[in-house]
Amino acid sequence: MSQFSKIISLSFRDYSHEWRMSGCFVLALASVLAPMMILFGLKFGIVSSMITGLIENPGNREIRAVGSGRYEQAWFDEYAGRKEIAFIIPKTRSLAATIQLKSKSAGRIFSTELFATAENDPLLQTINVKPQGFYQVILSDSIANKLNIKKGDRLDGSLVRQFRGKRERVHIDLEVIDVAPASVIGRSVAFVSLDLLLATESFKDGRAVAELNWSGNASETDKRNYPSFRMYARSIVDVENLVNELEQEGINVKANLAEINTVQSIDRNLSIIFWIIACVGAVGFSFSLGASLWANVDRKRKDLSILRLVGFQGGKIILFPVLQSMYTGMLGWLLAVLIYLVAEQTINQLLAPSLEIDQIICYLLPQHFFWALGLTMFVASTAAILGGIRASRIEPSDGLRDI
Numbered sequence: 001m002s003q004f005s006k007i008i009s010l011s012f013r014d015y016s017h018e019w020r021m022s023g024c025f026v027l028a029l030a031s032v033l034a035p036m037m038i039l040f041g042l043k044f045g046i047v048s049s050m051i052t053g054l055i056e057n058p059g060n061r062e063i064r065a066v067g068s069g070r071y072e073q074a075w076f077d078e079y080a081g082r083k084e085i086a087f088i089i090p091k092t093r094s095l096a097a098t099i100q101l102k103s104k105s106a107g108r109i110f111s112t113e114l115f116a117t118a119e120n121d122p123l124l125q126t127i128n129v130k131p132q133g134f135y136q137v138i139l140s141d142s143i144a145n146k147l148n149i150k151k152g153d154r155l156d157g158s159l160v161r162q163f164r165g166k167r168e169r170v171h172i173d174l175e176v177i178d179v180a181p182a183s184v185i186g187r188s189v190a191f192v193s194l195d196l197l198l199a200t201e202s203f204k205d206g207r208a209v210a211e212l213n214w215s216g217n218a219s220e221t222d223k224r225n226y227p228s229f230r231m232y233a234r235s236i237v238d239v240e241n242l243v244n245e246l247e248q249e250g251i252n253v254k255a256n257l258a259e260i261n262t263v264q265s266i267d268r269n270l271s272i273i274f275w276i277i278a279c280v281g282a283v284g285f286s287f288s289l290g291a292s293l294w295a296n297v298d299r300k301r302k303d304l305s306i307l308r309l310v311g312f313q314g315g316k317i318i319l320f321p322v323l324q325s326m327y328t329g330m331l332g333w334l335l336a337v338l339i340y341l342v343a344e345q346t347i348n349q350l351l352a353p354s355l356e357i358d359q360i361i362c363y364l365l366p367q368h369f370f371w372a373l374g375l376t377m378f379v380a381s382t383a384a385i386l387g388g389i390r391a392s393r394i395e396p397s398d399g400l401r402d403i
Contacts, residue, residue, distance in 0.1 A: 037336055
């Protein structure tokens with residue numbers, strides 16, 4: 001058997017033989033590590049729930065234009081190609097982006113706002129299909145309930161304009177391909193393709209729409225300019241930078257920056273508090289374990305000197321306290337994990353309902369436990385080096401004096 005394997009065997013046997021003292025080391029480590037894990041679980045759980053709530057609500061990633069502008073297609077193409085942008089699509093004038101909807105099961109005609117949509121629309125992320133062409137529509141839950149219709153039904157859409165001194169109305173037969181959940185948008189909205197939205201604006205402006213046989217003046221040959229846009233950042237982290245950039249271009253926009261900054265500030269402050277406590281705890285335990293191992297080496301000076309006497313080298317002797325500290329680190333980590341899991345269930349089952357919080361307020365991901373194990377083993381082994389260096393300096397003759 002090699003000296004390395006013998007040292008492993010001897011250190012474990014000695015560690016298990018002195019189980020009372022070893023148990024005290026394990027309890028000491030768990031008493032430091034478990035509160036830190038609970039604190040980090042609270043920090044991670046609360047902040048993650050708040051950030052998840054912000055991200056899951058597309059309105060928090062929306063950047064809204066204030067007023068009317070003139071945006072060319074090239075401007076939309078430029079922003080659509082940027083990684084910070086999750087979705088961008090033109091909007092027409094508010095007065096032009098309305099349609100009257102009527103169904104056979106409803107006794108009234110409802111004026112409804114039109115939103116252009118396409119693939120990757122954050123408002124319709126739970127809906128796989130998107131309107132294509134001129135005859136498909138996705139309704140918000142609000143207007144669908146008013147019209148008393150569901151997915152697959154058909155309804156009549158109509159547009160009215162005053163053209164050449166006469167009031168004109170055109171009709172279009174629309175298919176409801178899906179209904180957006182109420183959580184997506186609360187007001188009455190019909191999601192349509194950009195083609196239909198632009199056709200609606202053209203009709204109300206008195207221009208002809210050949211694809212739908214709507215008469216009017218000849219369409220302008222100049223490039224179309226759009227008065228506004230719907231823009232969504234890919235992450236709440238990108239919102240502030242995009243707002244600043246757009247304002248530098250002279251575009252007045254609004255976003256939920258106050259709420260986003262509040263959550264980010266809470267995350268930063270809790271992180272600072274956690275790492276201060278973690279560092280104090282780690283340093284304190286390192287010195288405590290180092291001092292204990294130092295004293296343990298003095299107590300076992302005779303035994304360690306005999307190991308040197310029978311041929312163990314100084315480098316192998318260093319492993320003796322280091323291995324024992326790693327046993328302490330592993331067992332202390334396991335005990336701390338068990339304590340944390342009990343505390344996590346207690347907090348989430350008892351505290352969360354009393355605070356009327358829907359989300360889990362304390363939890364850790366699997367990788368967090370492994371990070372805790374790695375840091376624990378690093379701190380324990382680093383502290384053990386103090387005792388290991390002292391053990392390696394013990395002379396073989398020290399053991400002979402006591403024989």
